[in-house]
Amino acid sequence: MLIVKKFGGTSVANKERILNVAKRCIEDYKKGHEVVVVLSAMGKKTDELIEQARDINPNPQKRELDMLLTVGEQTSVALMAMAIDSLGVPAVSLNAFQVAMHTTSAYGNARLKRIDTERIRNELDAKRIVIITGFQGIDKQDNYATLGRGGSDTTAVALAAALKADSCEIYTDVDGVYTADPRFVKNARKLNEITYDEMLDLASLGAGVLHNRSVEMAKKYGVQLVVRSSLNTSEGTVVKEETRMEEMLVSGVAGDKNTARISVIGLQDNPGVTFKLFQHLANHNINVDIILQSVAREGTKDVSFTVAEDAVEDALEVIKRHKNTSLACDYIEVETAVAKVSVVGAGMMSNPGVAAKMFEALYDIGVTIKMIATSEIRITVLIDEAYTEQAIKAVHDKFMLGEA
Amino acid sequence: MLIVKKFGGTSVANKERILNVAKRCIEDYKKGHEVVVVLSAMGKKTDELIEQARDINPNPQKRELDMLLTVGEQTSVALMAMAIDSLGVPAVSLNAFQVAMHTTSAYGNARLKRIDTERIRNELDAKRIVIITGFQGIDKQDNYATLGRGGSDTTAVALAAALKADSCEIYTDVDGVYTADPRFVKNARKLNEITYDEMLDLASLGAGVLHNRSVEMAKKYGVQLVVRSSLNTSEGTVVKEETRMEEMLVSGVAGDKNTARISVIGLQDNPGVTFKLFQHLANHNINVDIILQSVAREGTKDVSFTVAEDAVEDALEVIKRHKNTSLACDYIEVETAVAKVSVVGAGMMSNPGVAAKMFEALYDIGVTIKMIATSEIRITVLIDEAYTEQAIKAVHDKFMLGEA
Structure with a gap:
């Protein structure tokens, strides 16, 4: 079997945890499996690097910020190779250049385009554990480009797809996907299985375990994902295509506070104005989530949409830039003290009344x-x-x- | 003019110093010069990384140690690009991959083979200050390989040669080459000029300002070197081919404590035994300095040589490995509490009696x-x-x- 194992920053935050991860990788290796490991930067390293950059330049060039950030994962993989070697198993670390992990040039939010597998294959054939930097790629001009949030998960899934891996294990600090965040909901239950689509919705809605980009890619290439804990050996949650025999109505509830509502009020209702608004935003790599459009009245309309909080500034700048031309409007409102709450479940499709039930729950506690x-x-x-x-x-x- | 400027770790140890270096680079840029900057890792970063590695694996794979160490210079160059940008001048940082800085595979002590200049030329043509990682290269298999001691100086000189730069300025914490180390010799005098050969000897003998590899390369390619201080704007010392009008007998005195003597006693005097000894050492990239060989007696001879202290362990291992075959000997002695003291000067060639004068000085103070x-x-x-x-x-x- 070829197994891709991805460990996040917390799992490699210090020497003890690095050695712990090394041991887990060696267990699979000793069973005769081929093991590819994808790592994030250690602990809070990425945040520290960003802080160091902003201390020198409050608004660093995105290309240079990516050049700086990539040292985080490179440090992790080199140390992991040393840890595995110290336990008597041959290992080699590879960065985005050495693998040839091709991405777009959208620094800070790049998309993976293509992964060369030749070097990895050669290293696996030489019976080495191969440790690869997550989160980073190189663009056409050989510049580093990082993948943005959830980047290392995406790297792992993309590698699993490119290598036709039998399994892609995502190790986190929770031991699987729960019906709700167990930190808030005491009786939340761990799911043994979940479909890509359910996971996708949970991921994009703030469940926090997996990023939607990685799940999308897993679905597209049929990569079987397993969400597991790096702290214990419990089975985790398998994310795959097939639905379960006994379909649950709802698989889980998720909340996401990292969201803000932007309302464009009194937008001149010229042909294609909504299209232009969202095209401008898309051109600047701003992901828009919920969209609400009022019925046009007196030649204008109001458009509201939600974006991640850290995209608010960029979004406002884009809209203001076009305010006097294609996006003429009265004013813009921003609200950041909002959150999304979602229910997800493949069972909903054939069960009307789920929405009503959810609204009732919120009405019961007086939430607007x-x-x-x-x-x-x-x-x-x-x-x-x-x-x-x-x-x-x-x-x-x-x-x-x-739980029952 | 195209100027290559190299700054060591102390010159970029913190935010203030990075901004100080940025300003010096911008001064030359604003005069209309093309500026290429070569940087080492910040402050003690390389030592810290080595310590971090050894904490996980006391004997890390050299290939992986180089993978780890290269993050040091990459951090420096990215932050410098941000610093220069913050002062309003366009800048771009490049690592060994992006430049294509080709080296041998002798990890930890690699030799530069070839530098591609296309990317650098393009960036200079786009009116950017180009900041390049010193100390690191990539080998034929796309692995990182570091250049060993004095590596960043070597990178700077090699870049100056490849780019046909008008000058290669090496910035240090001293403001030039002195007749002796001014920390010990209070009346030591700064030299305005020195020849490559004199500098070469001073460098290899521990003067500490420039590494001999960089001077060798400068001589080979006729690169004019300037040794200057990053803390003040004094003129520094120019290292070049031409000799001065008035030749001094001796240009300087240098000491080097980082040396150890290894004596191989009772070496079987088979044909080519000395050749084999030093070939084995060379094969393991161990640089041998002074060599002393006794006259053969009774079919054996004693061979003593000096190496850098950190090479002692490797050297002993190499000799012991061949002790029962090509290097049969009675025993091996190691002495580390020794130092080299040297006088250097192009004037010596035509002045006999310099050696006698030096020995007299040592005799006067009772040094054996x-x-x-x-x-x-x-x-x-x-x-x-x-x-x-x-x-x-x-x-x-x-x-x-x-000084007079």
């Missing part, structure tokens, strides 16, 4: 719904941030997701 | 000479390490090198 978005397998509402945990608990209870 | 090595422009003696400073002072005074 500011925006609503639905898909076939999820319902998301935007509420006041202060009520996030309370709302998650109420919805979780309403759907009776807790 | 353990080994002697001479070339046309230098005389080196090996003495007890405890007398190093005293010996330098005595020799410096004897040749009246001090």
Whole structure:
């Protein structure tokens, strides 16, 4: 078997944890498996580097920030190779150049384009454990480009796809995917299996375990994901295509406070104005989530949408730049003290009334719904941030997701 | 003019110093010069990384240690690009991959083979200050390989040669080359000019300002070197081919405590035995300095040589490995409490009696000479390490090198 194992920053934060991860990798190696390890930067290293950069230049060039950040993962992989070697197993570390991990040039938020597997294959054939830097790639001009949030997960899945790995294990500090965040919801239950689509919605809605980009890629290439804990050996949650025999109505509830609502009020209703608004935002790599558009009246309309909080500044700049031309409007409102709460479940598709049940749960505790978005397998509402945990608990209870 | 400027670890040890270096680079840029900057890792970063590695694996794979160490210079160059940008001048940082800085695979002690200049040329043409990682290269298999001691100086000179730079400025914490180490010899005098050969001998003998590899390369490619201080704007010392009008007998005195004597006693005098001894050492990248061979007696001979202290262990291992075959001997002696003291000067060639004068100075203060090595422009003696400073002072005074 070829297994790709991804460990996050907490799992390699110090010497003891690095040696712990080394031992886990060696266990699989000694069973005769081929092992590829993907690592993030140690602990808070990435944040420290960003701070160091901003101390010198409050607004560092994105290309240079990526040049700086990539040292984080390179440090992790080199130390891991030394740790594995110290335990008597041959290992080699590779960075984005050495693998040839090709990305776009969107520094800080690049997309993977192609991974060369020749070097990795050669190292595996030489019976080495291969340790690869997550989060980073190189663009056409040989500049480093980092993948943004959840980047290391994406690297792991992409490698698993490129290498046709039998399994891609994502190690975190929780031991699987839960029906709700166990830190807030005491009776949350661990799921043994979940479909890509459910995981996708949970990921994009702030469940925090896996980033949606990595799940999307896993779904696209049919990579079987396993979410496991680096601290214990429990089985974790398998993310795959097939649905379970007994379909649950709802698989989980998730909350996401890292969201803000931007409202463009009195937008001149010229042809294609909404299209232009979101195209401008897309051109600047700003991901828009829930969109709400009022019915046009008197030649204008109001458009609201949510973005991640750290994208607010960029989004406002983009809109203001076009305010006098294609995006003429009266004013812009921003609200950051909001949160998304979502229920996700493949069972929803054939069960009307899920939305009503969720709204009822929120109504019971007196929480006002500011925006609503639905898909076939999820319902998301935007509420006041202060009520996030309370709302998650109420919805979780309403759907009776807790352990028996 | 195209100027290559190299700054060592102390010059970029913190934010203030990085900004100070940035300003100096910008001064030249604003005069219309093309500026290429070569940097070492910040302060004690390289030592810290080595310590971090040894904490995990007391004997880390050399390939992986180089993978780890290269993050030091990459951090420096990215931060410098941000610093220069913050002062309003466009800058770009490049590592060994991005430049394509080709080396041998002797990890930890690699040799530069070839530098591609296309990317650097393009960046200079785009009116950017180009900041390049010193000390590191990539081998044929795309592995990082570091250049060993003095590596960043070597990178700077090699870049100056490849780019046909008008000048290569090496910035240190002293403001030039002195007749002796000014920390020990109070009346030591700064030299305005020195020849490559003199500098070469001073460098290899522990003057500490420039590494001999960089001077060798500068001589080979006719690169004009300037040794300057990063802390003040004094003129520094120019290292070049031409000799001065008025030749001094001796240019300087240098001491080097980082040396050890290894004596191979009772070596079987088979044909080519000395050749084999030093070939084995060379194969393991161990640099041998002074060599002393006794006259053969009764079919055996004694061979003594000096190496840098950190090479002692490797050297002993190499000799022991061949002790039962090509290097049969009675026993091996190691002495580490020794130091080299040398006088250097192109004037020596035509002045007999320099050696006698040096030996007299040492005799006057009662220092025993353990080994002697001479070339046309230098005389080196090996003495007890405890007398190093005293010996330098005595020799410096004897040749009246001090300021008037």
